[in-house]
Amino acid sequence: MTELLHRMIRKPQGAIGLALLVVLAAVCILGPWLAPYGPEKMDFLGRFRAPGWQNWLGADQFGRDVLSRLLSGARATVPLALAATLAGSAIGAVIGVASAYLGGKSDEAIMRTNDAVMAIPGLLMALLLVSTLGNGAGNAVVAIALAFAPGMARVTRSVALAVRNQDYVKAAVARGEAAPHVIFREMLPNVMGPIIIEATIRVSFAVMLFATLSFLGLGAQPPASEWGLMVADARQYMHRAPWILIAPSAAIALSAIAFNLVGDALRDALNPRDDR
Amino acid sequence: MTAALSITNYGLDYVTPAGAIPVLRDVSLAIAPGEVLGLVGESGSGKSSLAWALMRHLPANAREISGSLRLGDIDLQALGPKRLTEVRGRRIGMVFQDPSTALNPTLTIGRQMTEALMRHRALNHGDARSLAVELLGHVELRDPAAVLRRYPHEISGGEKQRVIIATAFGCRPDVILFDEPTTALDVITGARIIDLFGRLRAETGVAALYISHDLAMMTRVADRVAVIRHGCVVEQASASEIFRKPQHDYTKSLIAAVPRPERRLVHDMPGSDVLLEARGIEVHYGRRGLFRAALPPATQAVDVDIRAGEIVGLVGESGSGKSSMARALIGLARFSGAISFDGRTLHGAGDMNRAYRRDVQIVFQHPDSSLNPRHRVGDILSRPLKLYGGDPSSVPRLLEQVRLPASYATRWPHQLSGGEKQRVAIARAFAARPRLVICDEITAPLDVSVQAQIVELLLALRAETGTAYLFITHDLNLIRQIAHRIVVMRHGQLVDSRAVDAFSSEDVHPYTRELMAASPVPVG
Numbered sequence: 001m002t003e004l005l006h007r008m009i010r011k012p013q014g015a016i017g018l019a020l021l022v023v024l025a026a027v028c029i030l031g032p033w034l035a036p037y038g039p040e041k042m043d044f045l046g047r048f049r050a051p052g053w054q055n056w057l058g059a060d061q062f063g064r065d066v067l068s069r070l071l072s073g074a075r076a077t078v079p080l081a082l083a084a085t086l087a088g089s090a091i092g093a094v095i096g097v098a099s100a101y102l103g104g105k106s107d108e109a110i111m112r113t114n115d116a117v118m119a120i121p122g123l124l125m126a127l128l129l130v131s132t133l134g135n136g137a138g139n140a141v142v143a144i145a146l147a148f149a150p151g152m153a154r155v156t157r158s159v160a161l162a163v164r165n166q167d168y169v170k171a172a173v174a175r176g177e178a179a180p181h182v183i184f185r186e187m188l189p190n191v192m193g194p195i196i197i198e199a200t201i202r203v204s205f206a207v208m209l210f211a212t213l214s215f216l217g218l219g220a221q222p223p224a225s226e227w228g229l230m231v232a233d234a235r236q237y238m239h240r241a242p243w244i245l246i247a248p249s250a251a252i253a254l255s256a257i258a259f260n261l262v263g264d265a266l267r268d269a270l271n272p273r274d275d276r
Numbered sequence: 277m278t279a280a281l282s283i284t285n286y287g288l289d290y291v292t293p294a295g296a297i298p299v300l301r302d303v304s305l306a307i308a309p310g311e312v313l314g315l316v317g318e319s320g321s322g323k324s325s326l327a328w329a330l331m332r333h334l335p336a337n338a339r340e341i342s343g344s345l346r347l348g349d350i351d352l353q354a355l356g357p358k359r360l361t362e363v364r365g366r367r368i369g370m371v372f373q374d375p376s377t378a379l380n381p382t383l384t385i386g387r388q389m390t391e392a393l394m395r396h397r398a399l400n401h402g403d404a405r406s407l408a409v410e411l412l413g414h415v416e417l418r419d420p421a422a423v424l425r426r427y428p429h430e431i432s433g434g435e436k437q438r439v440i441i442a443t444a445f446g447c448r449p450d451v452i453l454f455d456e457p458t459t460a461l462d463v464i465t466g467a468r469i470i471d472l473f474g475r476l477r478a479e480t481g482v483a484a485l486y487i488s489h490d491l492a493m494m495t496r497v498a499d500r501v502a503v504i505r506h507g508c509v510v511e512q513a514s515a516s517e518i519f520r521k522p523q524h525d526y527t528k529s530l531i532a533a534v535p536r537p538e539r540r541l542v543h544d545m546p547g548s549d550v551l552l553e554a555r556g557i558e559v560h561y562g563r564r565g566l567f568r569a570a571l572p573p574a575t576q577a578v579d580v581d582i583r584a585g586e587i588v589g590l591v592g593e594s595g596s597g598k599s600s601m602a603r604a605l606i607g608l609a610r611f612s613g614a615i616s617f618d619g620r621t622l623h624g625a626g627d628m629n630r631a632y633r634r635d636v637q638i639v640f641q642h643p644d645s646s647l648n649p650r651h652r653v654g655d656i657l658s659r660p661l662k663l664y665g666g667d668p669s670s671v672p673r674l675l676e677q678v679r680l681p682a683s684y685a686t687r688w689p690h691q692l693s694g695g696e697k698q699r700v701a702i703a704r705a706f707a708a709r710p711r712l713v714i715c716d717e718i719t720a721p722l723d724v725s726v727q728a729q730i731v732e733l734l735l736a737l738r739a740e741t742g743t744a745y746l747f748i749t750h751d752l753n754l755i756r757q758i759a760h761r762i763v764v765m766r767h768g769q770l771v772d773s774r775a776v777d778a779f780s781s782e783d784v785h786p787y788t789r790e791l792m793a794a795s796p797v798p799v800g
Contacts, residue, residue, distance in 0.1 A: 189651075
């Protein structure tokens with residue numbers, strides 16, 4: 001584990017990504033205590049106050065401190081994105097490995113269904129699910145997880161097909177092992193590398209998808225300080241007070257970049273042949 | 277007379293984060309013009325590193341610490357990149373181990389051959405092409421002009437190796453390096469490549485460094501043999517000398533490990549009751565599609581009997597269907613026909629119950645892929661014990677049975693050497709206390725000395741447990757040492773089946789005779 005970390009921070013991109021991630025985690029855990037004001041504390045004298053010593057990142061249309069809202073909104077954004085990605089990856093990985101293991105007609109049936117689901121764009125799929133299940137952050141997590149699963153299943157299946165032909169899987173089949181043992185104990189541990197990497201890259205998509213859903217009014221509901229919702233609220237004041245828009249957008253972009261960098265670094269660090 | 281190639285006190289290190297690893301130490305070799313020097317060593321002895329050092333294509337972390345490499349009067353180490361391209365191919369050629377990766381799959385054979393000839397022989401395109409046709413005819417390829425138009429995947433492995441050899445010789449270099457040129461080919465094809473090599477070198481008088489792990493084959497191709505171990509040359513002598521009067525202990529142990537058919541290792545006779553009786557086994561791959569017929573079966577009505585405690589050898593070249601038989605017998609491939617085992621008759625993999633699966637175990641060829649890299653040795657061995665109702669605490673006893681320390685239970689497979697991994701795979705098979713173990717080419721990827729130890733271990737385990745073996749191999753010399761009966765397969769058909777004593781008699785199948793002729797029996 002320490003060796004993996006060492007390999008990741010060997011390149012500047014990996015080090016920057018990890019540092020950003022640590023900051024993000026700290027904000028998620030300590031955000032409300034770090035915030036100088038309450039996230040919903042209004043100050044009518046300070047409406048649209050430009051960034052300065054009173055409000056470091058300015059204030060919004062109700063005079064709420066943007067920095068405080070960002071800090072306390074992090075825990076409403078990042079953990080949910082992570083949860084959605086983890087759930088989606090887990091579902092997709094199991095479908096992919098099972099499909100590769102079963103092979104033949106079952107494989108065909110599973111993957112063609114999967115393709116049909118994949119043909120629907122992720123956002124449309126999430127929109128569909130949320131409007132069926134009802135608004136709310138919890139439902140948005142479910143929607144994003146389900147939208148991610150088919151893509152994950154495809155990636156996993158392609159790796160699992162190679163693992164399926166390894167002799168240790170044949171040995172398990174010849175030994176008379178039941179399918180769950182072969183799938184979960186023999187095959188899944190050996191496809192974990194690509195899954196982890198794919199998942200870290202998808203976290204950033206999830207952050208953005210979440211922001212999009214909130215922006216459209218289907219995820220978190222006002223007055224929550226979820227980042228996407230903050231962008232949606234700030235839109236109408238874009239010309240009067242651009243900082244209300246810029247701050248949450250930058251936060252979303254930065255966290256997306258952090259996960260992308262870590263994903264890339266992890267991909268290189270997990271590849272033993274990358275020994276430069 | 278100056279040597280065609282001379283290596284003096286050469287030393288090479290690989291620098292890793294953990295420190296410098298010595299690869300070659302104080303290597304001094306000289307090859308006279310027209311001479312073939314064989315370089316024999318086991319995996320990890322540094323023989324391929326020496327070839328790459330001569331081709332000046334070392335990895336970035338290689339450090340040359342001493343000595344010189346000279347090709348005639350050229351100092352190879354002093355060459356700049358531009359001069360180097362003039363020397364490579366033109367003055368020093370190379371033939372690689374695996375012909376399937378040595379040719380570019382996206383270019384035709386003709387394009388690849390003429391490019392090399394135009395570059396190194398300063399010919400125009402037309403001349404290069406007619407020379408290529410002539411060269412291919414010379415390496416006994418039928419219809420050379422047609423071969424030139426083909427892509428590498430359209431010709432067989434043996435033909436690819438002939439193309440590479442023809443190109444290497446066609447550039448008329450002073451020295452050619454051969455890095456295990458027959459290892460990736462099956463026995464008969466390999467033997468023909470060796471015959472071709474002998475003829476070409478007699479005609480051209482080229483000097484060669486011939487690298488191999490196979491000491492028995494060396495005596496056929498080389499004038500002189502150097503034995504390399506842990507990066508040091510331990511002995512050099514003429515090819516016939518080294519077999520008759522080895523000086524160094526390591527050479528002696530290598531020679532002792534070479535299988536010789538006349539030295540039997542098994543002396544008892546098998547029981548008389550039949551353990552497994554396979555009748556009319558046809559192995560099918562793929563299914564009939566809507567618009568396409570099913571593939572022909574990989575084996576055609578093969579019958580095999582195995583008696584209790586008997587060692588049956590199953591030999592044949594690659595593609596003969598011998599591994600398909602193994603897959604059918606353990607239920608990995610769909611088959612038609614019937615297997616009688618222990619009074620039960622099975623008509624497909626679905627009929628194989630737990631008792632059959634426990635009684636018939638398999639050990640695969642590649643220990644790297646047969647052990648799950650994410651499981652510790654202890655987990656790997658305890659799994660069959662749990663599945664078949666054994667005692668999970670007997671893992672140390674299993675390890676001891678295959679001569680490994682009990683502490684290995686906590687290791688990961690990648691921390692073991694190839695031979696050790698194969699021992700773990702054998703222990704896993706024996707954990708089920710089987711009555712028949714199928715060994716699918718289990719010694720092929722191992723070094724000769726490790727191979728001898730594995731065979732010894734298998735025989736000791738048989739003496740302990742009375743297990744029967746179905747030993748699939750292409751090494752006739754090895755199988756004649758241990759088998760009671762040998763079955764020969766070709767193109768999915770069983771062509772010969774006889775007791776081992778009757779193997780050298782006159783009435784053997786012509787194909788069996790061909791196989792025997794292709795297996796290099798050590799001279800001297």
